[in-house]
Amino acid sequence: MKIAVDVMGTDYGPKELVLGAVNAVKAFGCETVLVGDETIIKKLLQEYHADSDERISIRHAGEVIAMDEHPAIAVKSKKDASIVVAARMLRNKECDALVSSGSTGAAVAAALFCLGRIKGIERPAIATPIPSLTGTTVVLDSGAKVDAKPEHMVQSAIMGSVYAEKMLHITNPKVGLLNIGEEETKGNEQALATYPLLKQAKQINFIGNVEGRDINKGTVDVVVCDGFVGNVVLKFAEGLASAIMKLIKEAILNGGVLAKLGGLLIKPAMKKLKKRLDPAEYGGALLLGVRAPFIICHGSSKAKAITSAIGVAMDFVEKDVVHIIGQKIAEAHERNEEINQ
Amino acid sequence: MKIAVDVMGTDYGPKELVLGAVNAVKAFGCETVLVGDETIIKKLLQEYHADSDERISIRHAGEVIAMDEHPAIAVKSKKDASIVVAARMLRNKECDALVSSGSTGAAVAAALFCLGRIKGIERPAIATPIPSLTGTTVVLDSGAKVDAKPEHMVQSAIMGSVYAEKMLHITNPKVGLLNIGEEETKGNEQALATYPLLKQAKQINFIGNVEGRDINKGTVDVVVCDGFVGNVVLKFAEGLASAIMKLIKEAILNGGVLAKLGGLLIKPAMKKLKKRLDPAEYGGALLLGVRAPFIICHGSSKAKAITSAIGVAMDFVEKDVVHIIGQKIAEAHERNEEINQ
Secondary structure (H helix, E strand, C coil), X not given: CEEEEECCCCCCCHHHHHHHHHHHHHHHCCEEEEEECHHHHHHHHHHCCCCCCCCEEEEECCEXXXXXXXXXXXXXXXXXXXXXXXXXXXXXXCCCEXXXXXXXXXXXXXXXXXXXXXXXXXXXXXXXXXXXXXCEEEEECCCCCCCCCHHHHHHHHHHHHHHXXXXXXXXXXXXXXXXXXXXXXXXXXXXXXXXXXHHHCCCCEEEEEECHHHCCCCCCCEEECCHHHHHHHHHHHHHHHHHHHHHHHHHHHCCHHHHHHHHHHHHHHHHHHHHHHCHHHHCCEXXXXXXXCEEECCCCCCHHHHHHHHHHHHHHHHCCHHHHHHHHHHHHHHHHHHHHC | CEEEEECCCCCCCHHHHHHHHHHHHHHHCCXXXXXXXXXXXXXXXXXXXXXXXXXXXXXXXXXXXXXXXXXXXXXXXXXCEHHXXXXXXXXXXXXXXEEECXXXXXXXXXXXXXXXXXXXXXCCEEEXXXXXXXXXXXXXXXXXXXXXXXXXXXXXXXXXXXXXXXXXXXXXXXXXXXXXXXXCCCCCHHHHHHHHHHHHCCCCEEEXXXXXXXXCCCCCCEEECCHHHHHHHHHHHHHXXXXXXXXXXXXXXXXXXXXXHHHHHHHHHXXXXXXXXXXXXXXXXXXXXXXXXXXXXXXXCXXXXXXXHHHHHHHHHHCCHXXXXXXXXXXXXXXXXXXXX
């Protein structure tokens, strides 16, 4: 299996991505093609003593799409941008999946432009796995589409369920609609219009509305929301988690000698917890609804996160998630036609 | 100064509210009128040895609005519901401010129905103070109005600025629009339409878009968002903070003898931190935009939170926030008329 990695346009530069890919090849025995500036990649491979590994190849791409560029315009005008080159390789089946950690907007645009949507899918969605008290919750959409229509939300629910079932091994995953109250009558226009559609969708196990506080409780396995709300919530989670950790550290450091000793003693336990909560362990988010396996990592991903993402990408391919989503969406369309007849 | 407290319709029943009010009278020397079932309140006052305190009075209200009732319908049909009786007292100037911790929807509906909006305000907003790394950030709207129009968001920004300046003593408070990117071109339709209006509003110090991760960083003092987004984010914060604390406890308990000892040693420091982050210390959220000081507490508020809320209500009255909001909104309207001429 060959995974393409777009190594450009990220916060820490190509070195973390190249290292992450090198480690993935060693750990999983896959092949990888590194897409980006050939000179830089070659130098990094030498540095990591991986320049003679035949499982690793390079595809040169002379341009980069920066975080602040307009995604659709940049993707259309920069034919040689690393993300566009990589997405084109995926379309041409020169690789089985793609891992990117550059601009999310550009990744989504490149996926739409080069790969296209699965038949019947109106909008792709980004599905992000986050740790909960009971395991993992999938939140989608976390930013592919703002102002989503109710139909898009239903498709998100179906895609998120396939992901939870196939890749997280959750049987009959529970789906909740993110809302401001549990009652069916609560919510904004979008939520009010989405609720009845989710209720009648036979492809999912919809259990009703969930509130913000349910996300980490693990009340449901799949949380469906608009891309705007999902993006705000997930970025907020990042900020809040790191703020709490910072405040705990400060409190211990300012708490006198005994507190400092206590801080040292709990360090191993905290390290273990940190590992469990570390987004790097989760290996990025899945762009669902496009015609090939596409993983979007955080712009500040380090090597470990990239290695995990490559593992997730392999699983994404092996479990044939793209194909199963296509089947489920086709089923949903057939059912809708039956209802409308 | 007399503060009315609606003691009915909350998660823990009237006892926490009555105790909180009794403690506030002792601590702040204010008067309070407890609105709800007279028999229950009398019994609780006896229990707390406060039945002969002349600063504490009772106003009987025979009905309660439950959390799951339709707010507007319930407020209109239950004339004798505690929140309606209390709001009417506030309108008739029988008290200076009102503290409630029943159904938020019913509180907003009662405020609109009995008090009405400040002249020029189209929609009230709930402003919630939350702890940040640098102090306190005000998030509004946290649930009074979903599907807010851009004009409502601008009014929220003005009201939030007055709150931050007068009650949190922040000079020229920085205002940010909650969005999915920093650039002016990012966002959903609502955010895109709101940005230019905030930019030209002279009554506020608008610094641009902020993302979810900025809320706890303290990047800005006032975060403006739609009531749907604000509600989801704040409930998520609750859930996430308590999940992290629970996981830390578990990690320490499962970490062996040394980790447990460490846990004991850091306890005082953690307690201090918990106090700083405790929503009970913040005394509830302000319902801004209605014609009198109205505080909405969490349905699960305990006595301490109610005491804090009464303190905040007194400050709300003393700082004349309602009047100042009226002036600022009038100024904004005058300016808009000038621009349109």
